[in-house]
Structure formats: structure tokens, C-alpha cells
Amino acid sequence: MVRKALGGQVTPEADEDATGTLAEQLFHMLTEAILQGELAPGSKISEPMLAQRYGVSRGPLREALHRLQERRLIVRTANHGARVVQPTPEMLAGIFTVREALEGLAAREAATRMTDDEISALAACVRRHESELQEWVDGRHNALGKADEDFHFRIAQASRNPLLIELLCHQLYPLLRLYRSRNDNRTLRQRALVEHQRVLGALVDRDPQLAELTMQRHIASARTRRTLALGASVTSEDDR
Amino acid sequence: MVRKALGGQVTPEADEDATGTLAEQLFHMLTEAILQGELAPGSKISEPMLAQRYGVSRGPLREALHRLQERRLIVRTANHGARVVQPTPEMLAGIFTVREALEGLAAREAATRMTDDEISALAACVRRHESELQEWVDGRHNALGKADEDFHFRIAQASRNPLLIELLCHQLYPLLRLYRSRNDNRTLRQRALVEHQRVLGALVDRDPQLAELTMQRHIASARTRRTLALGASVTSEDDR
DNA sequence: CCGGCTCCATCTGTCGACAGTTCCTGCTTA
């Protein structure tokens, strides 16, 4: 009956979802809606509108909104309502700076804590990434983005640090998806693959220092790519 | 009448507090109550009881609880209620590991971004710490703890990274206060003062690398002190 | 023609009440 009664172990894949309570479901639905772009960045969130749209009352909806506020996906001002967060280049740079530190830490910890099975799974993940890159078809970049995220997700899990896992997987990665748009071309992904292989190699060698360094350089490389590609994304979009 | 009617500019210092809305007030009150120990770690939270205690309805209270859940100060399970988070030595170690990375990053960024005035203020903070240490009186460790936190708080602010500031000041530092108990003696605080002076020196020299390293060593040193002092606090773990 | 004021529609914040579930208590029965 109880689904997450376990105390200290973290299931590597199973995300919490469909927990039964409406507020929980709404929280996940709204998170996806924001990250998918269904709720436009900067747009105002009307509680009655959303309540009708999802067929629920305003009570659970407001509870979900308060959680989204803590996740920095929406901004609430008293008596003015909530707005979807507006991504800025400065915030993106800040996210990558923090990510470089945290993912480097995760890779360093993973180098000593990862099991052989997990390393094998990670290697398979990289190979899948590679094969997907060979049979490239435009319009599939969505699946590729997931393969990339899966790589980082597995390393975060292998750090065995619940707080670090939470910060990376549940806070930084979602925020990054706000910026993940049409800036994935083949050259960049090939570059990312090479860097992933380097990190994997360091993990196979159980070399914490090298794992941290290769991961940090990978994030830094991704930052320059992302910020450069973001140059033309000045959205003139706004509504009040 | 309108308190924060401005639209696009964010006030650099003013923290949200006493916003008028009950859910917001409750969120801060409950945060303080948990961190102060008024709500015992691991204890169950009864919504009707808390609602009566603060003289509000369950609606705003539940909204505040959902925010606390995202801050990892309480744990909620569906249809079972909420419990104040139970600190564990493993979690403490994880917090310090993350903190070492993030505060090192903050110190590195602060070395180049901090203004001269901010450095002066930080130096004054360290001197105040020093003078308080000289006129030591037992029972005042609470004020000293604030002085220490103020030091790290200022450096975090000087990183100019909103996400980093949020993670450190609003997530990690509160979590740390859960463990801050009666383990502050004079020798340890003297040691901390010396380390603070080293970090300050690196910042005065505008040396990012040295600032990061001294801060990381300071956190690591604090970790060993804290975890050692925590040896006897093995609370009999159970619930449910 | 434009600036300011008034009134109103809408929304957010808050409350009380109802339904479903869980846990505890007490009784029944082997």
C-alpha cells in the first residue's frame, strides 16, 4: 500500500508521480506544462482559469502553486497573482555556474561510490547516445535531449548524496529545461558526446579528481555553447 | 498603501517578510519554529492543532506546509500528515559536502565581484567576531552563531548569483540550523575565526583561487568539528 | 483634448463545511 516507505535508499529511476492527491498531481502537471512551454514564460497565471482547465478547485491548485514558487518556476506577488518565471541570460549563466560546481562534485563522489553495474548502465547510455547520433534525423532532438539528461541524472544519483541529488535532478535540471530550445545541432551534440566519453572514462578508472575536472569542463563547454546560442532569443513577448 | 508595486526592478537587499498574507507569515513563523526547535524534529504536525495555535484556518496553513515541504523542513506523506524532518548524520555530511562546493564557488566569485565597501563591512564583521570572542561569556553562543552566519551570508551575497544566494542563504543555512546545538566552545570558535581571517585576506587580495581554497578548507574543517561533536546525538530512529 | 475620479468586474486571500481514509479502541471468538 505505502509506496515510498523506504528510508535511506533512493530508487534510481522511479520519480514520484500520480500520488493520488490532487495537489501533487497538479504540481507535476504544472511543472511539465511550464517546462514544456504550454504556460508561456512571463505569462500571468489565473487561478480560476487553471482550476477550470484542470477541473479542480482552487484549493489544491494554490497548494501546487506554492510548491512551484519554492522551485523558482513561478513568481508570486501578494494580491497580484502568479507569473511564470521569465528566463534571463544572467540567470542562465548563474545556473551553469552553480551546475559546474555541483556536477563536478557529483562526478567526484560517483567515481568512488558508483557500482560496476551503474557504470555499465552509464556506458550503455553513452553508447545509445552515440548510436542515436549516427542515425540522426532532424526533429528528433527531443529524444536526444533526454539521453543527455539521463547521463547527468545517473551520475547525480551515483553520488549517494540525497541533497545533491535533489538539487541537481529536481531543481537545476528543470530550470535548465526552460532554456532548452532549438539550439541542438549535430556538431554540438557530437562535441557533447566526446565530453561524456571522457567523464565516463574517468569514472571507469575510478579517478575522482579527473572525473570532477572532466565534468566541470563539460559543463563549462556547454555553458559557452548555450549562452552563445541564446544570443538571438530576446523574446519581445510580454503581457502586462 | 501599495508596498511593492514596482514591476521590473528587484530590490537587492529587502528580503520578503511580513508580506501581509497569512500563508507567507505562517511560512516564516513555521520555519523559525522548526529551526528554533519549538516543533521537535520527527514530531508529527497536526493541521487542526497548528491552525488553532496560530489562530488561522487550515487553508493558508496547508499552503505554508507545502512550501516547507519544498524547503525540506518537513516530510509529507499522503493521508498520513506531515512530520518535521529528522536530521541524520548522513544528511549533515551531505549538506557539508554540498556546502563546501557552493561556498567555495561563492568565495571565488566574491573575490572579483565584491565592492571595496562590502569587503570593509566583511572585515568589520570579522573584527566584531574577534571582539565578541575576547569578551566571552557562556550562554552567548547564540549571538556568536549569528556572527558566523553573517560572515558566510555576506560572501554569498557578494557572489552576485541569485541562484547561488538562494541555495546558500535560504536552503542550506536554514537546514544547518537544525543541527546547530550546544557544540560551540571557545576553542572551536577561535579556530573558525582564524579561518575566516584567511578567507578575508584572500578576498582583500582579490585572489579567486585562494579564496575558494581557504573557504573550502574552512567548511571541511567545520564539517569534521560538527560531525565529531554530533557523535552522541544518535536519536532512536523510528516512525510510522 | 486630456487628466483625474468613480464605479464595477475580476481576482486573490481566507474561511467553514463535507467526504474519504487512517488509526485506535473495544468487543467478539477460537
Added chain:
DNA sequence: TAAGCAGGAACTGTCGACAGATGGAGCCGG
């Protein structure tokens, strides 16, 4: 006597409704 079951009390989850506040439309005066 102990295990199992039924009943009820209390709590969580959810909903609809009311009060205060905000923003805008429209009117009036300069």
C-alpha cells in the same frame, strides 16, 4: 488469553462561498 474484526473518532483532502483588494472602463471637469 490472544488474535481478529467491527465501530468510531480524528485527521487529511477537497470544495464552494465570502471579504478585501486590484485593475480597468467610463464619466466628469478643466
